[in-house]
Amino acid sequence: MKGEELNRLKELMSTFERATTHQTGVHRISGGFAIADLDEVKDGKVYLTLKWGVQNDGENNVHTEHFYFDEKILSAKDWDAVKAEQQIMEAN
Numbered sequence: 001m002k003g004e005e006l007n008r009l010k011e012l013m014s015t016f017e018r019a020t021t022h023q024t025g026v027h028r029i030s031g032g033f034a035i036a037d038l039d040e041v042k043d044g045k046v047y048l049t050l051k052w053g054v055q056n057d058g059e060n061n062v063h064t065e066h067f068y069f070d071e072k073i074l075s076a077k078d079w080d081a082v083k084a085e086q087q088i089m090e091a092n
Contacts, residue, residue: 001041005074009038012074013048016067020052031056044071 001009013036026032034052041047045068053062 001074008074009046012069013038016048016050020050024052026052026054029054029056031059039066041071045069046071046074 016036017034020034020036021027021032024034026034031054033055034050037049037051039047039049047066047068050065050067051062052065054060055062
C-alpha cells in the first residue's frame with residue numbers, strides 16, 4: 001500500500017469506528033467504544049476486526065466482528081464519492 005492509500009485506510013477505519021459507536025448507541029454510555037484493527041491485506045481484500053461495546057467499573061461487554069472490503073476502494077480517483085459504510089461487508 002502506498003502513502004495515500006494508508007491515509008485513506010486510516011480515514012475509513014476512523015469513520016467506521018464513529019459510525020459503529022453511533023449505530024450501536026454506545027457513544028451515550030460512559031466507557032462506550034469501538035476500535036477497528038487491520039488484520040491483513042490479502043487477495044485484493046482488506047480485512048478488519050471491529051471490537052465495540054462498553055467497558056467501565058460496572059460493565060465489561062465487548063463484541064467482536066470481522067469485516068472486509070475491496071482494496072481498490074483505497075485507490076479510487078474520486079475518494080469523496082466512496083461511502084465507507086456501504087463498502088464494508090461482514091466477513092463470516
